[in-house]
Amino acid sequence: MKTFEEKLTAWVDGELKGRELAEFEAELAGVKEAKPLKLAANKIGGLLREHGRAPELKNEDFFNHQLMQRIEAELPKQEEAATPPRRKFAWSLPRLALAGAFSMAVAFGIFQMAVPGKVANQPAAPESPNSVEIINTKGGGPGISVSTFRSQQNDVVIWVEGSKYMPDKNAQAEKHKEK
Amino acid sequence: MASRKLTALIFLAVLGAVFLPMAHAEDSIWSGLVLATNEEHPKQTPPELEKYYSKLKGIFGYNQFELLGQHMELMDSSIEHWLIPRKDFFMHVDSQKSAKPGFYRIKLDLWQDIDEEKKLIAQIEARISGQNSMFIRGPYYGKGQIVIILMVK
Numbered sequence: 556m557k558t559f560e561e562k563l564t565a566w567v568d569g570e571l572k573g574r575e576l577a578e579f580e581a582e583l584a585g586v587k588e589a590k591p592l593k594l595a596a597n598k599i600g601g602l603l604r605e606h607g608r609a610p611e612l613k614n615e616d617f618f619n620h621q622l623m624q625r626i627e628a629e630l631p632k633q634e635e636a637a638t639p640p641r642r643k644f645a646w647s648l649p650r651l652a653l654a655g656a657f658s659m660a661v662a663f664g665i666f667q668m669a670v671p672g673k674v675a676n677q678p679a680a681p682e683s684p685n686s687v688e689i690i691n692t693k694g695g696g697p698g699i700s701v702s703t704f705r706s707q708q709n710d711v712v713i714w715v716e717g718s719k720y721m722p723d724k725n726a727q728a729e730k731h732k733e734k
Numbered sequence: 735m736a737s738r739k740l741t742a743l744i745f746l747a748v749l750g751a752v753f754l755p756m757a758h759a760e761d762s763i764w765s766g767l768v769l770a771t772n773e774e775h776p777k778q779t780p781p782e783l784e785k786y787y788s789k790l791k792g793i794f795g796y797n798q799f800e801l802l803g804q805h806m807e808l809m810d811s812s813i814e815h816w817l818i819p820r821k822d823f824f825m826h827v828d829s830q831k832s833a834k835p836g837f838y839r840i841k842l843d844l845w846q847d848i849d850e851e852k853k854l855i856a857q858i859e860a861r862i863s864g865q866n867s868m869f870i871r872g873p874y875y876g877k878g879q880i881v882i883i884l885m886v887k
Contacts, residue, residue: 686866690839695854706793706869711860713870718855719848721822723769723876 567596687711760810761836762887763829763862767803767818770796771878786867786883793869794881802880806887809838822847823875825882837863838886846873862886 557565562579565571571579583589612618646654689711692701699717706712766782770790776798779787783799790799803818807829814829828841842858855873862868863886872880 686862686864687868688861689858690861691857691859693857695844695856699855701856701858706789708789708792710789710793710866711868712793713856713858713868715844715856715870715872718846718873719853721846721848721873721875721880724822726876 567593568600689713760808761838762806762808763814763827763838763840764806764883764885764887765804765816765818765825765827766801766883767820767823767825768881768883769800769802769875769878770794770881771798771800771876772796773798783883789867790869790881790883794871794879796878798878799881823872823880827884832861832863834863836886837861840884842870842882842884844870844872844882 562571562575566576566579566583687710689703692703692713694701694715694717699715702714702716704712704714768783768790772795777800779799780801782801782804783790787799791797803820805816805818807814807816807827809829809831812831814827816827816829818825823844823846826843826845830839831837832839839859839861842856842860843854844856844858846853846855856870858870860868862884865886868884870882870884872882874880
């Protein structure tokens with residue numbers, strides 16, 4: 556005795572015949588979806604029969620060659636990925652900084668010990684133009700002006716103009732004594 | 735572990751050997767009050783002014799320089815004050831150590847006293863450092879002029 560599902564499959568495939576077919580179609584009379592189901596199944600079956608096979612390779616050897624090349628090309632990457640990570644550089648950053656500072660200190664020390672004589676004998680370097688910086692100047696009263704300039708030797712000169720003449724009382728007293 | 739300690743000790747020892755001698759003594763600021771005149775037979779320049787002679791002559795055009803007063807202030811505290819007094823002219827200096835080592839901010843007041851009347855003639859604020867000199871041309875005085883020199887020594 557076939558189950559309903561077996562009969563349905565046989566009906567869709569067109570395998571039911573005669574009395575069995577008539578009885579099953581009578582049973583399906585109340586089922587609206589039966590006919591569209593059969594049509595869809597037949598359509599899918601037709602398509603599968605038509606396109607179900609993979610296309611035949613016209614040049615199998617070339618395809619195999621390409622495939623093998625790709626596999627070989629990918630192999631080294633896999634090997635690289637499989638290799639263990641390289642050993643880290645033995646000196647860490649703080650160690651490098653410490654070594655750098657130490658080297659600089661040693662170099663500076665050698666310079667201080669070996670070169671100062673030479674430096675002392677050299678003519679004095681030109682003075683830094685920024686070592687004297689005038690921040691503000693102000694005259695003490697009306698008619699007194701204060702101006703600033705740099706000499707040819709780069710010294711800062713402040714010129715106070717307009718202050719009262721000051722007699723040299725000591726010189727005057729001495730002259731008076733001489734008379 | 736022991737080698738690390740040894741490395742650190744050597745490093746500190748070298749640093750100390752290099753930098754301790756560089757910790758120079760306190761600076762001083764020298765200031766001088768000079769009378770500049772033109773004389774037919776100029777007097778010998780005082781030893782304190784010998785190094786400035788050519789500069790003074792070049793800048794101010796006089797040939798004789800006499801030291802009317804001087805002061806050497808040791809900059810051993812952050813703020814210093816000093817005065818170069820004369821009866822008729824005096825200079826007051828306030829000095830403050832700058833955050834930058836060897837740099838000083840100075841405030842200079844120049845006063846003159848004519849007929850018992852004190853008068854501020856100029857106020858100057860400057861930052862000075864190193865072996866640089868600062869020259870100030872003051873009022874005419876007698877047959878010449880007053881010149882002030884300031885220098886960090």
